[in-house]
Amino acid sequence: MKRADVVLGLIVLAACAVWLGARALLRQNGAYVVIRQNGELFGSYELNEDREIDIGSGNHLSIRDGCARMTAADCPDRICMDQGKISVRGAVITCLPNRVTVQITGAGAADDKGLDAIVY
Ligand SMILES: [Zn+2]
Numbered sequence: 856m857k858r859a860d861v862v863l864g865l866i867v868l869a870a871c872a873v874w875l876g877a878r879a880l881l882r883q884n885g886a887y888v889v890i891r892q893n894g895e896l897f898g899s900y901e902l903n904e905d906r907e908i909d910i911g912s913g914n915h916l917s918i919r920d921g922c923a924r925m926t927a928a929d930c931p932d933r934i935c936m937d938q939g940k941i942s943v944r945g946a947v948i949t950c951l952p953n954r955v956t957v958q959i960t961g962a963g964a965a966d967d968k969g970l971d972a973i974v975y
Pocket of ligand 1: 928929930932933934935936949950951952953
């Protein structure tokens with residue numbers, strides 16, 4: 856291997872490291888999962904703490920590995936379950952039939968401005 860090849864390899868590696876670092880910073884993982892039911896605060900939970908939550912009788916949310924996911928729902932369309940895992944600040948899972956929203960926020964519920972409005 857020529858010296859120029861090694862230098863080029865190092866440059867490519869450095870570029871990858873910078874790109875990955877920037878991506879991690881921009882992603883801004885949230886810190887809390889804020890659950891609302893009928894527009895009222897149901898609860899707020901740390902995203903980095905694995906937990907299983909029954910939201911009323913109709914929905915079940917799993918918080919695992921820094922992601923929140925609706926794992927069970929009795930709504931007819933199951934769109935909330937199709938929304939998959941959320942972990943980035945501002946991301947929302949909505950279950951319209953059961954009037955449940957799950958939002959990732961950067962701080963606890965006290966500091967949470969919540970969603971502006973939800974039209975059911
Ligand atoms: Zn649903």
